[in-house]
Amino acid sequence: MRPPEPEGEVGRTQAGAEGEALPDLPQGGQAQEATAALTRGARVPRVPGGAHVAPASEARLALRAIGAIFRRDWLIYWRYPMNAVFWLMQPFIWFTPVYFMGLSFVEGGRAAGFEAFTGTSDFMAFVMLGGIMSNYVNAVFWSIGTTLKNEMSAGVLESNWLAPVPRAVQLVGRTAFSLVSVTCESIVLMTVMRFLFRFDLGRDIIPALVTALPMVVGIYGFGFGFAGLVLLVRDANTMIDISSYLVNLLSGSTVPVAALPRFLTVIAMAIPLTYGYDAVRAILLGTRTLLPLGVEQLILVGFMVVMIALGLWAFGVVERRCRRLGTLSMH
Amino acid sequence: MAVARKEWLVTKRYPSWILAMVVWPILLPLSFAFGGRAMAGPSGESLAVFARLTGTVDYTGYVAVGTVLWLWMNAALWDSGMFFRQEQMRGTLDSNWMTPAPRLSHLLGAELFSLLTGFGMTTMAILEFRFLLGVRVTGSPWVLALSVAAVLPCVYGLSLLFASLVVWAKDVSTMVNVVRGAFLIFCGVSFPLAVLPGWMRAVASALPLTYAINAVRTAALTKVGLGAVGRDLAMLVVYGCVLLASGLAAFNYMERQARRRGSLSHY
Numbered sequence: 029m030r031p032p033e034p035e036g037e038v039g040r041t042q043a044g045a046e047g048e049a050l051p052d053l054p055q056g057g058q059a060q061e062a063t064a065a066l067t068r069g070a071r072v073p074r075v076p077g078g079a080h081v082a083p084a085s086e087a088r089l090a091l092r093a094i095g096a097i098f099r100r101d102w103l104i105y106w107r108y109p110m111n112a113v114f115w116l117m118q119p120f121i122w123f124t125p126v127y128f129m130g131l132s133f134v135e136g137g138r139a140a141g142f143e144a145f146t147g148t149s150d151f152m153a154f155v156m157l158g159g160i161m162s163n164y165v166n167a168v169f170w171s172i173g174t175t176l177k178n179e180m181s182a183g184v185l186e187s188n189w190l191a192p193v194p195r196a197v198q199l200v201g202r203t204a205f206s207l208v209s210v211t212c213e214s215i216v217l218m219t220v221m222r223f224l225f226r227f228d229l230g231r232d233i234i235p236a237l238v239t240a241l242p243m244v245v246g247i248y249g250f251g252f253g254f255a256g257l258v259l260l261v262r263d264a265n266t267m268i269d270i271s272s273y274l275v276n277l278l279s280g281s282t283v284p285v286a287a288l289p290r291f292l293t294v295i296a297m298a299i300p301l302t303y304g305y306d307a308v309r310a311i312l313l314g315t316r317t318l319l320p321l322g323v324e325q326l327i328l329v330g331f332m333v334v335m336i337a338l339g340l341w342a343f344g345v346v347e348r349r350c351r352r353l354g355t356l357s358m359h
Numbered sequence: 360m361a362v363a364r365k366e367w368l369v370t371k372r373y374p375s376w377i378l379a380m381v382v383w384p385i386l387l388p389l390s391f392a393f394g395g396r397a398m399a400g401p402s403g404e405s406l407a408v409f410a411r412l413t414g415t416v417d418y419t420g421y422v423a424v425g426t427v428l429w430l431w432m433n434a435a436l437w438d439s440g441m442f443f444r445q446e447q448m449r450g451t452l453d454s455n456w457m458t459p460a461p462r463l464s465h466l467l468g469a470e471l472f473s474l475l476t477g478f479g480m481t482t483m484a485i486l487e488f489r490f491l492l493g494v495r496v497t498g499s500p501w502v503l504a505l506s507v508a509a510v511l512p513c514v515y516g517l518s519l520l521f522a523s524l525v526v527w528a529k530d531v532s533t534m535v536n537v538v539r540g541a542f543l544i545f546c547g548v549s550f551p552l553a554v555l556p557g558w559m560r561a562v563a564s565a566l567p568l569t570y571a572i573n574a575v576r577t578a579a580l581t582k583v584g585l586g587a588v589g590r591d592l593a594m595l596v597v598y599g600c601v602l603l604a605s606g607l608a609a610f611n612y613m614e615r616q617a618r619r620r621g622s623l624s625h626y
Binding site: 143144145269285288 | 376378382389390398399403404406408409520537543548549551
């Protein structure tokens with residue numbers, strides 16, 4: 029069996045080949061200085077004439093770079109319209125069997141067994157909410173490592189990395205389009221699924237979003253670390269697939285953690301994402317939480333800080349090693 | 360044989376592909392198995408409802424049979440679809456077809472390799488389910504073996520047909536995902552068909568995987584004789600003949616079209 033190919037065919041993510049350039053960056057000698065400084069990761073580079081590129085300009089440059097990467101991914105996405113149709117269909121393919129499986133345990137409109145585990149009988153809302161959250165987690169987890177791998181295969185990684193943009197900004201840029209497309213897909217999905225399967229996600233959206241935010245940001249740390257791993261092992265599709273699937277399964281994205289076998293529950297409790305899914309469901313659906321809600325929210329904030337620091341550090345170490353050994357273009 | 364050997368050499372070059380073959384047969388059914396556990400409840404509160412619809416309280420075994428067969432079908436579609444597509448992308452399809460071997464033998468070699476890996480994956484899944492999740496095969500091994508044998512022509516007939524379609528459509532992932540998605544939704548991989556609305560049951564009755572899952576599930580999980588799966592086996596034989604004939608016809612048609620239009624190396 030070939031490994032799953034989420035992007036269809038390898039080799040289509042080509043920033044350079046698509047004719048895309050980072051727009052409106054400083055020109056001439058100023059550009060060279062800024063390029064060198066940003067590539068080194070210096071905080072306040074000096075440009076000809078004695079002026080400084082202030083942190084505000086640095087942020088503006090980063091945003092422009094992210095915008096350019098977003099535009100490139102947008103163009104590639106619509107170059108393969110069948111993929112776009114498929115990505116809209118995919119959630120229906122995965123959620124419909126769950127719905128019918130749930131129905132085979134329901135009597136008189138009530139899922140008594142599920143309610144005993146979670147505190148709610150609305151299994152479809154439980155699964156949909158976890159599914160939508162895991163789509164965001166996957167968008168970050170997947171897109172960094174997968175686009176890096178595709179650029180390696182297409183032979184444009186080195187040239188893209190010569191652009192005057194910090195590597196971390198390039199990595200974040202790769203997730204921008206995924207997050208926007210996941211948001212659009214989620215809106216369509218929620219609208220249609222709500223009509224088809226009649227579930228209610230509650231009204232406390234704002235507190236739920238505030239709770240979920242540190243979880244998604246923390247995943248960027250995972251993504252940075254994984255990007256490092258892709259640079260090291262080069263064929264990371266299987267690893268991404270398996271680890272993403274396992275993390276989602278064990279953290280309770282679609283199955284309540286309480287329903288896992290005991291030895292897996294211990295592992296689930298050690299994954300910070302578990303508390304993200306658990307807390308958001310408690311806020312929106314009124315399910316029972318594993319720990320007090322405030323404690324779960326605190327864990328998520330700690331997770332975010334630690335993972336970002338760890339991920340950036342790991343990626344930096346691997347990237348320096350690849351540059352030293354000259355293995356960046358190998359695949 | 361040479362094509363099958365070449366496929367093995369390529370696969371061996373990527374250890375992560377072999378890892379995927381070992382790991383997915385156990386990982387994928389887990390989400391359905393744990394989902395069933397969640398729906399059943401901590402003390403089996405809802406198990407009676409499931410048993411009324413399916414005739415068994417062993418939801419793990421029920422789900423295991425469906426997902427293993429679905430995975431097998433999925434792998435066969437990927438293998439056959441990717442075989443020609445990868446040759447096209449590498450630019451080796453034209454040169455391979457210029458060898459004096461019959462064109463069909465290229466595809467049959469790939470199908471042989473797919474059959475062997477599919478058999479390996481299924482064996483792995485059965486062992487993993489037996490020792491990790493405690494699923495026991497309680498039915499007659501002969502009836503089970505006959506049921507599995509009846510599934511083979513369907514799976515590989517469909518994959519022959521699929522390989523030819525992929526050369527024509529030049530897109531594997533979307534086609535595989537649509538076909539495997541339809542099987543997952545309609546064929547009762549993880550749930551009894553009784554919970555589907557009438558129109559979906561009608562669609563299910565037109566798909567060969569429905570009969571395959573029903574036959575193998577009945578043979579593996581219940582102590583019944585050949586008579587209980589006779590109708591499913593008869594349907595599988597009919598589907599197998601039709602799909603094999605369609606697959607061969609589609610391959611011949613695709614080959615003629617590709618030569619006439621000179622589109623073999625397009626992608």
